[in-house]
Amino acid sequence: MAVTESGEFRVEARAPGKVILSGEHAVVHGTSAVAAALGLYTTATIRPGMDDSCVLDLPQLGVYSKWPLKMIEELITQPHLLNPKPAHVTSYSESEWPQLAAFVERQVRSLSAKGAKGADAAVTAFLFLYTSILGLQPATVRVSSELPVGAGLGSSAAYCVALTTALLAYSREIELPQLPSVGEEVSTDRKIWFDVDEKKVDLVNKWAFEGERIIHGRPSGIDNTVSTYGYVVKFKKGQITRLHTQMPLRMLLTNTQVGRNTKALVAGVGERALRHPAAMGAIFKAIDEIAEEVVTILQTPPETARLGKSGEVVSSDECGPHPVAKTVQEIRLQELVDMNQGLLQGIGVSHLSIESICQITAAYRLSSKLTGAGGGGCVLTLLPHKLSSTSVELVKVDIEGKGFSCFEAVIGGNGVQVSCQAVS
Ligand SMILES: Nc1ncnc2c1ncn2[C@@H]1O[C@H](COP(=O)(O)OP(=O)(O)OP(=O)(O)O)[C@@H](O)[C@H]1O
Ligand SMILES: C[C@@](O)(CCO)CC(=O)[O-]
Ligand SMILES: [Mg+2]
Structure with a gap:
């Protein structure tokens, strides 16, 4: 990784997505949740600008905008906001940015139909x-x-x-590696990703949480935390505990393709909690117990299930025509996933498409639940470690035959990383 002596460089930062194994929504209300980094990444690239302007390109949202910096300067009505302070995390407030919402609305209105959805929040956070x-x-x-x-x-x-991360690296708040000596060649195909310095990774997480607040309204902080630090974590009231799992985690992710919005779903659960505080409190408590049990199970070494005296607990379960061995931990985890899904349905964040995937996988004796905010979106299905790839294929074909798309997830990997390249 290298930066030219002239200081012209391009930085890239990649951050993983996540799956929530247990505890979504309730975690916003202070309970425990368990989440893991997903091996699919979002990459931000920053390169030197031209013509005193700022260009924002968000291909997934159909946003491509070029703003003269003068135009952005006019949005800053508070003198103290004119000096960037990357090391000092602040929150966005509409009163400090009285013209930003109208500016963003004008920008987004001028975009294509594809560009309109979710673009306002993304551009505001940017x-x-x-x-x-x-x-x-x-x-x-x-x-x-x-x-x-x-x-x-x-x-x-x-x-x-x-x-x-890319902004902090470009501002040099996150230190970039050694400059190469003059004339050193840097090949573009030698991209190396580096973990963010331990001292700066908390700063990344705090700024990212402020961005999430703009997009989500009331985030618990679990999503930005897992994306920043990676691996498998327990999260409760801002406290993060990295879990050293003893159990190989294997799962299928199915996208219902039903669009939804986390901000609206979180707000809906909050309103229901105000209408039924005792009942919703009891559900949140049950979800908390489930998450705590999930934590214990993940940290327990696998034990092969045995037949009970009357044969009620089985060491192998049927998955279509293919028998599958499950460990005691896998059987217990499946029960917890089923219970968690039932409770999420109870708080109003499930969807017919989610339930139909749960039904398809139940026919294979596999347990599924929504993951994330629900209301559509993705469903996770636990796969026993010993389930053969042929059996997984059968389940996938069945799910895809019903019009959904699914894939086997890679989970528990690294958090955010940076890379940097000289610009000639
Ligand atoms: N690649 C991206 N480019 C621009 N904006 C994005 C991108 N990814 C996400 N966003 C912003 O985040 C919004 C989606 O966030 P939302 O929280 O609703 O869903 P999610 O984060 O995918 O799911 P969950 O919060 O349940 O894990 C988009 O509408 C957009 O504002
Ligand atoms: C629904 C929610 O619990 C998880 C979204 O991935 C919201 C949050 O915790 O911020
Ligand atoms: Mg989100």
Whole structure:
């Protein structure tokens, strides 16, 4: 990785999506949740700008805008916001940015129909993070993703984490590696990803949370935390515990293709909790117990299930025509997934498409639940470690035959990483 002596360089940051194994929604109300990084990434690239302007390119949303920096400067009505302070995290407030909402609305209205959905929140979060971290420095910013947008896999958090990291690296708040000696060649196909310095990774997470607040309204912080730090984590009231799982986690993710919006779903659950505080409180408590049990199970070494005296607990379960061995932990985890899904249905965030996937997989004795905010989006299906690839194929064919798309997830990998390249 290298930066030219002239200081002209391009930075890239990639941040993973996530799956929530247990505890979504209730976590907003202070309970425990368990989540893991997903091996699909959002990448933010920043290169030197031209003509004293800022270019924002968001291909997934159909946004491509070029703003003269003067135009952005006019949005900054508070003198203290003119000096970027990347090391000092601040929150967006409409009163401090009285002209931003109308500006963004005008920009988004001028975009194509594809560009309209979700673009307002993404552009608002961008302008807030850009001016707060980089100030009025010309730059060209592109954010692209392997994640489906708005499908429960943490696309908003990955967007905020990747963008924040790239901005902090471009502003040099995150240190870039050694400059190469003059004349050193840097090959473009030698991209190496580096973990963000331990001292700066908390700063990334805090800024990304502020971006998530703009997109989500009331995020718990679990999504940006998992995207930033990676691996498998337990999250409760801002406390993060990295889990050293003993159990290989294998799952299928199915996208219902039903569009939804996390901000609206979280707000809906909040309103229901106000209408029925005792009943909703009891459900949140049950979800908390489930998440805690999931934590215990994940940290317990696998034990092969045995037949009970009367044969009630089986060591192998039928999956279509193919028998599958499940461990005691896998059987218990399946029960918890079923219970969690039932409770999520109870708080009003399931959907017919989600339930129909749960039914399809139940025929194979596999358990499924929505993941993320629900209301559509993605469903996870636990796959026993020993389930053969032929059996997984059968399940996939059945799910896809009903018009959904699914894939086997890679989970529990790294968090945010950076890369940097000299620009000639
Ligand atoms: N690649 C991207 N480019 C631009 N904006 C994005 C991108 N990914 C996500 N966003 C922003 O995040 C919004 C979707 O966030 P939302 O929280 O509703 O769904 P999600 O994060 O995919 O799911 P969940 O929050 O349930 O995990 C988009 O409408 C957009 O504002
Ligand atoms: C629905 C929710 O619990 C998870 C979204 O991935 C919201 C949040 O925790 O911010
Ligand atoms: Mg989100």
